[in-house]
Amino acid sequence: MLRRYREHEIRRVWDLRGVWDFAFLGDREPDEVEVAGIEFGDRMGVPGCFDASPAYAGRRGLAAYRMGAWVPDGGKYRLILDGVHHWGRVYVNGEARGDHVGGFTRFGVDFEVGGAGEVEVAVLVDSRFDYERCPLHLAYFDWYHYGGIARGVELHRLGEVWIEGVRVVTEEYGGRKLLVVVEYGAKEGGGERELEVSFDGGEVIREGVKVSEGGGEIRRRVEVPEAGLWSPEQPNLHLVGVRLGEDDQRERVGIRQVRTEGQQILVNDEPVRLLGVNRHESHPQIGHGLPASMLVADAQLVRDLGCNFVRGAHYPQDIQWLDLCDEMGFMVWSEVLGWQHTAEHLTDPHFMQAQLTNLEEMVAAAFNHPSVIMYGILNESRSDDPDCRPGYERLLGRLRELDSTRLVTYTVTRPEKDLCLDLVDVIAVDCYPGWYNERPEDIPQYLDGIAETIDSRGFDDKPLMIAEIGAGAIWGWRDWHAGYWSEQYQVRLLETEMRHLLAEDSRWCGMTIWQLCDCRTSEATGRALGRPRNFNNKGVVDEYRRPKMAYELVRSYYRRARDASKERR
Numbered sequence: 104m105l106r107r108y109r110e111h112e113i114r115r116v117w118d119l120r121g122v123w124d125f126a127f128l129g130d131r132e133p134d135e136v137e138v139a140g141i142e143f144g145d146r147m148g149v150p151g152c153f154d155a156s157p158a159y160a161g162r163r164g165l166a167a168y169r170m171g172a173w174v175p176d177g178g179k180y181r182l183i184l185d186g187v188h189h190w191g192r193v194y195v196n197g198e199a200r201g202d203h204v205g206g207f208t209r210f211g212v213d214f215e216v217g218g219a220g221e222v223e224v225a226v227l228v229d230s231r232f233d234y235e236r237c238p239l240h241l242a243y244f245d246w247y248h249y250g251g252i253a254r255g256v257e258l259h260r261l262g263e264v265w266i267e268g269v270r271v272v273t274e275e276y277g278g279r280k281l282l283v284v285v286e287y288g289a290k291e292g293g294g295e296r297e298l299e300v301s302f303d304g305g306e307v308i309r310e311g312v313k314v315s316e317g318g319g320e321i322r323r324r325v326e327v328p329e330a331g332l333w334s335p336e337q338p339n340l341h342l343v344g345v346r347l348g349e350d351d352q353r354e355r356v357g358i359r360q361v362r363t364e365g366q367q368i369l370v371n372d373e374p375v376r377l378l379g380v381n382r383h384e385s386h387p388q389i390g391h392g393l394p395a396s397m398l399v400a401d402a403q404l405v406r407d408l409g410c411n412f413v414r415g416a417h418y419p420q421d422i423q424w425l426d427l428c429d430e431m432g433f434m435v436w437s438e439v440l441g442w443q444h445t446a447e448h449l450t451d452p453h454f455m456q457a458q459l460t461n462l463e464e465m466v467a468a469a470f471n472h473p474s475v476i477m478y479g480i481l482n483e484s485r486s487d488d489p490d491c492r493p494g495y496e497r498l499l500g501r502l503r504e505l506d507s508t509r510l511v512t513y514t515v516t517r518p519e520k521d522l523c524l525d526l527v528d529v530i531a532v533d534c535y536p537g538w539y540n541e542r543p544e545d546i547p548q549y550l551d552g553i554a555e556t557i558d559s560r561g562f563d564d565k566p567l568m569i570a571e572i573g574a575g576a577i578w579g580w581r582d583w584h585a586g587y588w589s590e591q592y593q594v595r596l597l598e599t600e601m602r603h604l605l606a607e608d609s610r611w612c613g614m615t616i617w618q619l620c621d622c623r624t625s626e627a628t629g630r631a632l633g634r635p636r637n638f639n640n641k642g643v644v645d646e647y648r649r650p651k652m653a654y655e656l657v658r659s660y661y662r663r664a665r666d667a668s669k670e671r672r
């Protein structure tokens with residue numbers, strides 16, 4: 104999807120972004136809609152979010168998108184959609200081809216055509232909250248769930264045998280030993296195809312392989328002694344190319360190892376201190392579908408702030424964003440969609456299945472991105488409730504099964520009674536001292552108290568970080584009282600917190616400020632009343648990325664901390 108490198112040199116791919124036909128259908132049920140009967144009286148940009156446009160601002164409901172795609176010959180095709188908010192059903196020539204739940208992950212639908220011509224692609228998009236249909240997006244979450252086709256759409260021509268995906272695993276970073284796993288699909292089996300693997304353009308494997316009917320997996324080991332390693336300071340990247348018969352795929356990868364040792368996180372055996380921000384992928388005029396220019400602008404802000412770490416809160420972020428993180432040397436926490444769930448959800452098989460699918464889709468997208476060093480689940484859910492523990496075990500266990508090369512974590516809000524800390528590699532605490540609780544002057548003791556609690560519970564052998572901390576400030580609101588919502592109060596809290604958490608001898612291995620940018624939040628009354636302007640105002644820049652007073656403060660603390668760790672090396 105408009106990556107920073109060409110994913111295919113042989114496979115034919117058509118970019119379907121542009122202006123599509125659009126109809127807002129409101130409260131209609133998707134099962135009752137006849138696609139052929141829809142009157143497409145309007146148009147909408149793809150990617151984009153219809154409710155971020157003035158004409159449909161704030162409207163939730165069912166919407167329909169349509170476009171005509173040209174196919175040059177008969178055969179098998181795949182439509183790939185990178186983000187449909189938040190439930191979607193895809194039709195090709197009037198026939199439903201597949202549904203998808205959850206807005207922030209890729210899915211595809213396959214179809215066959217008899218010959219060259221135009222095919223009608225239609226997508227029903229539902230942004231209403233409906234637990235039965237889509238338990239991943241719920242009304243009470245603290246962000247605005249925009250609706251629409253928010254990320255790119257592509258059409259791929261597939262042959263008799265096609266590559267489903269390529270995963271490149273660093274097996275031994277010192278020896279530059281890689282495992283290349285090629286998943287493929289095949290209409291028929293028994294045939295032989297040529298497999299070619301290249302590294303930075305140079306052939307490393309060429310051989311014949313038998314393909315199995317329906318598909319299968321090919322695993323090959325390669326050694327690339329000359330390759331540079333990926334690290335936050337030197338983010339070297341390499342292109343791994345795979346050709347299987349008439350199909351091909353390229354992946355841009357980094358060779359590195361992530362692990363923990365005692366209280367430290369190590370990248371290539373070097374301790375790293377995480378200096379980060381939480382990032383929502385949201386903009387009031389664009390919704391969730393940020394164009395390349397905005398992604399780059401956000402990445403430049405992260406770099407300018409001196410950060411080396413970003414938490415993708417609270418869902419898998421755009422693949423193009425991960426590409427930027429890879430090349431700019433940011434470490435990333437990639438998170439499964441979720442927010443403050445209780446046992447009611449975690450014991451519900453319907454919810455758990457949706458979580459597992461979302462998790463699998465996230466891992467598939469993140470796998471070859473060296474920037475992603477850890478995965479997170481279930482933001483601020485009830486990990487202190489014994490009824491929730493099986494859910495945590497299941498999701499974290501599945502993450503480890505799918506990808507054992509990364510760390511796993513979740514955010515802890517009740518450190519004294521949390522019941523799942525043994526399941527994670529990194530203990531990550533969310534707290535808002537001086538904002539929701541405690542007095543500003545008590546912040547250092549409060550933070551020390553959390554660390555002592557964790558350690559005294561026997562987890563002093565694990566890295567401990569702050570995943571969220573911060574304060575709200577309305578851009579431009581400066582006041583002699585320097586109280587709540589003023590830019591000065593945000594500065595006061597962040598300064599106290601950063602000074603303490605980033606101290607040389609700190610127990611904390613990192614921190615992520617809540618948050619990089621202000622973001623629109625849920626329209627639900629309870630939430631709106633506690634959030635001036637209906638925004639979560641804890642950004643160090645506002646929703647238009649205009650800096651608040653806190654920006655300079657954060658920048659100076661993070662830059663100093665980075666310089667200090669460079670000196671130590």
Ligand code: ADA
Pocket residue numbers: 245417482483533571617639641
């Ligand atoms: C929580 C949550 C964030 C945000 C934050 C806040 O920690 O994870 O999404 O809601 O609180 O602003 O209070």
